[in-house]
Amino acid sequence: MNSNSRADALLANLPRDDRGRLKVFLGAAPGVGKTFAMLQAAHTQMRQGVSLLVGVVETHGRAETEALLGGLPQLPMLRSEYRGVMLEEMDLDGLLRAKPKLVLVDELAHSNAPGSRHAKRWQDIQELLSAGIDVYTTVNVQHLESLNDQVRGITGVQVRETLPDWVLQEAYELVLIDLPPRELLERLRDGKVYVPEQARAAIDAFFTQTNLTALRELAMQTAAAQVDNDLALGYRQLGQAAPAVRGRLLVGVDGDAQAERLVRHASRVAQRRHLPWSLVHVDNGRFFDELARTRLQNAQQLAERLGGEVVVLRAPEVAKTLIQHAAERRASLVLVGQSRPLLRRRLFGGGLAARLLRNAHGLEINVLDSEARADQPRSSTPRTLRWFDYLLAVVATVCASALAWAVSSVLALPNISLVFLAAVLLVAVRSSVGPAMVCSVLSFLAYDFLFIPPNFSLTIQREEDVLTLLFFLLMAALTGNLAARQRRQLQALRDTQQETSELLDLSRRLTAATDRQAVLSAAQQHLAGWRELQVCVLDNDGQQGWKLETGGSVEFSEFERAAADWAWQHGQPAGKGTGTLPSGDWWWLPLWVDDAPLALLGVKPNEGEAFSPQRRRLLTALSQPLGQALARARLAEDLEAARLHGETEQLRSALLASVSHDLRTPLTAMRGSIDSLLALGEAIPLDDRRELLEGTRDEAERLDRYIQNLLDMTRLGHGALKLARDWVSPGDIVGSTLNRLRAVLAPLQVSTDLPADLPLLYVHAALIEQALINVVENAARFSPAHGRLQMQVSATDDELVFAVSDEGPGIPEAERAKIFDMFYTAARGDRGGQGTGLGLAICQGMVGAHGGRISVGEGIEGRGTCISLHLPLQAQPQAEMEQAV
Template sequence: MSDALRADALLAEMPREGRGRLKVFLGAAPGVGKTFAMLQAAQAQLRQGVNLRVGVVETHGRAETESMLAGLPQQPLRRLDYRGMAMTEMDLDGLLAQRPKLALVDELAHTNAPGSRHAKRWQDVQELLDTGIDVYTTVNVQHLEALNDQVRDITGVQVRETLPDWVLQEADEILLVDLPPRELLERLREGKVYVPEQARAAIDAFFSQTNLTALRELAMQTAAARVDADLNRRYRQRGQEAPAVRGRLLVGIDGDHQAERLVRHACRVAERRHLPWSVVHVDTGIGRSEEARVQLQGAQQLAERLGGEVVTLRGESVAKALVEHADERRASLLLVGRSRQRLRRHWLGRGLAERLLRQANGLEISVIDTEVDRRPATARARQPVRLLDYGVAMVAAVAATGLAWVVSHTLALPNISLVFLAAVLLVAVRSSLGPALACAALSFLAYDFLFIPPTFSFTIARQEDVLTLLFFLLMAGLTGNLASRQRRQLDALRDTQTETTVLLDLSRKLTAATDRQAVLNVAVQQFSAWTDVEVCLLARGKDGVWKVEAGVQRLLADQERAAAEWSWQHDQPAGLGTDTLPGGRWWWLPLSGEEGPLVLLGVSPRDEAPLPAPRRRLIAALGQPLAQALARAQLAEDLEAARLHGETEQLRSALLASVSHDLRTPLTAMRGSIDSLLALGEAIPLGDRLELLEGTRDEAERLDRYIQNLLDMTRLGHGGLKLARDWVAPVDIVASALQRLRPVLAPLQVETLIPKELPLLYVHAALIEQALVNVLENAARFSPSQGRLRISVEADDVELRFAVSDQGPGIPLEERDKIFDMFYTAARGDRGGQGTGLGLAICQGMVGAHGGRVSVGDGIDGQGTTLTLHLPLHPQPQLEEE
């Protein structure tokens, strides 16, 4: 045995993290003691100190069962009003709020009252399990969906309340509660199951000894199958060979009454043989009635509930498509229903089973005779008769007759038949097989009556003319059938192409969507072409508030909001047309990533009718690329946030390394000057005291600029920089910057080159001024005493430039990109022996926030450096005339 199988078995045995355990008390029929056994086990748990709560228990007035409820804490039932009737149901929300360790939920297959969150009680149980609550529950074997037909055949009663078999298969423990039929009948007669009047009716209708024995056998088989599966898993855990899952079971269905019966039988066979199974429908392009489509969709939905895979194929031949698909999926068993014996099937290729036997190679074929049914056979769904098509067939036959009569004087008799064949072919291409055959029959009669001697009579005198007519009829039928089949295939291909085109169009649009809002806009644009539905995209923020991010902005009713909430929490469709809160107008489909839903896609048909299955499948197909695009956009946002966080952490580390030296230097100088003044006082000459005070002031201003730079850089790193733009003149920015740096620029020869006519800038004036101040201070620090410093302003149609040139040592080409890095410490870099190294980094951040940039060039007369601030220009405002 492979290590992978053994590992899978061990993993399957481990408790699922965060999910409760399910224990099912299984019985063959009501009255065997399932509820009593469940309450007995609950009493034992209560004595051990387990926190449990009774969700719902149906005692049916049995005194012994009611006595077992004593001492068990119970959750009050929820009351519902439906059409004037007061009804009670289990309070699911109350149990979830209490969060007991164990909940008791009787009658797992029960159908909830309208207005409940879920249609079935087993769905309530699944929600309890998902939140980590253990559940004890009861169920009778006749409620299993896969056994529904067998139970009906045994008892003659159609059980309406069913649950999918996978619910039972996923149970952590199954306890068979058994009672011999004789004892159960005795309990019935004594009134311990039903009241006496009901007991007599029950014995006559359902609880006969024969029925109970058969149901008891089904219950034992179900429990035995579970024991067998557990035993195989144990073997695999020990690393020993177990019955291996080999091949796959395929069941072919059509839109008829036997489809659901085939699905249930396939589920049972697959469970016994431990085979994965698929339900396959081959679409040959033949139009179907609404009844046939409903039956087919019902069978496919039943297969999904039972845990099977649903596959739809398109092809000309059903047998060929099934065999090819079986080869692709390495299937070992193909299950089909017996074809109805019709003469045309005997003459034209026999039934499906016979064709499968001829084409299959090494594939086991099982044919189920579903015609033997106690119910009256449902007539095969007939296609709606389109009188217009038959009218066209009649017109085509008359037109062909007229044309043949005109050319009969110049063409031989065999060539005249081609005129009628052309008419049959045209009718087949335009409509379907029925009108084509009608045209062939009319053409046959016209050909015989008008052109076969003796004319104007249906009598055929010559023997060879009989063969001519028969061959004409045969060829007309074959060509009509061939043309009709080609048309059906063309329609099927057209439908497939339409779906593929929609998906490709959506994928093409999504490639250009770079963020979440763009993806949502693409989704709304895609669905806006469907005029019969309304679409909205709903998401829940971190504060728990629902927000319509795109699509129809409409207030949701309480039930619709509850459906959206449940769909978001459980990552499953809910609402209209589902089993969960179906009373609203919206169908909710979660578009999910790896960590859960990203957004809810809500679809509301304008006619308030549930969406048909093909439309739901198409929407679900479109939802997959949408979810992937949303996940990609979310990932891009997370990466950008991580990048910013990394840069912020880098800034924080660099600040800690730099602040101890760069900020301590001015503080040390200030403290020394102040200590000298305090210690010596007036002993210091007046000129020296003034010099000390001026030095202290200069160091304080220097320290203030450092702190301001640190604050600005922190705002840039955290995204807290907000642009309060306004129109400002460039000359005002230059004048204000020079005024602030007047003491720093005093030892230099400052030149300003500013044209009289300059466009206005639409910027945050204080930030641009600070950026210019940083550049000027950087230039002053590197300029020699009495050196030249030039400020020039230029503008064109695109941008405006502030250029600051000095006569300092200059910056080598290989280091010009580094001067904008934070805390750059090269000898010729931004710091120049003092400063935090943040000035130019802040300058670049402030200018970049306005969509501009900073460039580096040579200084005055090729000496020093020129730093240029490039700022984009906006359309100039219209000045009001006085």
């Protein structure tokens, strides 16, 4: 035994904090004392300080049971009316809210009242276990799904309330409550099980010595199988060799009456032999009527409930395909049902079991006898014939006879048979084997009656004509069968291609989707082609509120909302067609990836349409790539958020570094000047005092500009900047800018080129002036001492340009687009290594607010930088132009 198996076994035996433990009290029949034993165990737990509640306990009027129940805390039952009858059910939500350590739930296989959250009580128990609550429960062996046929064969009673075997197999502890049949019958006669009237009816119908003995054996076998599983687990925990799981069991199922019986038998065999098992249906294109399809679907659903795998294969040969699949899955046992003794099967190699025995090598083939089918109630649904296909066979024969009669004068007798063969082929291609065989027989009779001498008679005079007719009938049957088989194969390939195309098309659409909305749009576009269904996708806002993301409107009734909430919380389908809240009209499928819900897919058939199991399975298959695409979109959003967070942190660090320097520098200079004036006072010469005060004023103005830049950038970023436009002369903007920066521009050689016939600007004058000040100040800072600085204003038909050129170090072409980013302070950039880097960003925001733009080029004589502000021109006002002239 490897270490992984031992580790798995040890982990399986460890208590899980997130899930409760199930203890089952199993009995062979009612009255053996299961509920009494459960209540006794509950009293023991309560004496040990375990908090518990009674969810539901059925005493059936037994005094001893009621006495034990009286000492335990109980949660009141929920009452509901159904068809005039008041029903009581366990308060599941109340138990979940109270959340005791242990809950007592009687009758595990009970069917809940219509309108309950779950159809079965064992589903309620699964929800309690998922909430971390331990459960004690009781069940009789006849309620196990895999034993349903055996119990019916033993007692003659069809048990309607069943539960999947895996529920019992998941129990942490199984306690067999046994009572000899004679003692049970005595208790029954004494009225300790049922009231006297019910007791007499039970003894006559169910509680017989033979029935109870057989049920007792089934209960012991079930308990023994559980003990065997526990023993194997114990061996694996010790690291010793345990009974190895070898091979696999395959059960071949068709749409006949014994399909469910085969599945139950396969489940029992797999459990006893410790084999994983699969239900395999080979679709060879044979026509299935509605009854056969329903039987097959019920068998597949039963296999899923019993823990089996459902596999659908498409191939023309059933036996060959089963053998190939068994080899691929390394199966050791194949279980099939006995075929009906048809004549054509005897002539062409026997049924499925005979072909498996003949061709399978190294496989164990088990055949389940079909004699028990006689005990099953026959369906009242009449088998409908496909009248149109058989009518086509008759019409084709008539047409072929007319055509052959028309050409009989020019064609020899053997060639006329080809006309009838063509009719048989046509019917086979258009329908199936049955109509093709009918057409071949009718063609045989028509050929004999019309063309074999003596004409218009079925008698045959010449011996060679008998052989001709027999060969004709054989060829017609073979060609018809071959053509029908090819048609079935073609239809099967079409179905497979359709399913593959659905998956491929959705995957291709989802691959191109980059965000959540794109993924949902792609899914909606793909599913919109399903005209018979309404499809929607919902998202949960975390407060039990549903948001429709795509698809049609959804009217949430109480049942619909409860089903959607349950599916979202538990990651399992709910609603229509399921065992959880099936009263609604929608089927809810959660899209989960890594145990996290991403969205909820809702499907509702249109009025008069059916939601077929094929569509349900295909949607389940499509949900996997859809969920993965949603997970990929969420990951992309998280990465983008992380990137933005990193950039924000980088900008914040740059802002703190820049502001701490650019704000502290003028403050330090101002503080030094003020301290000097306070300390020395009149001792400082008048000119020096004036210089200190002017320096303080300049630094204060510099500090004011920094703060104004920060405030302007904040207003620009939040859209709070208001444009108070008015007509203004470009010369006024230039003059005001030079006047405000006279101290900064004093060491430089400043020249302006301002034509007299410039048009007026319709702008917010203060903002454009501030933008021009930022550009000029930026140029002055990086101009060399006594360097030149030129300001040129020019106009075209649609824009006016303010160009500021300097002789500074210039900006590399690769970095010119970056200088307008906030906090950009590259060493070679236009702002060098100092400053907040907001000046040019503010310029771009202010000019852009007017519909303009900023460009960067070469400076004076190819040196330095030239920054140009481009502002759009409006139609000039006539009055202002005349005044200007």
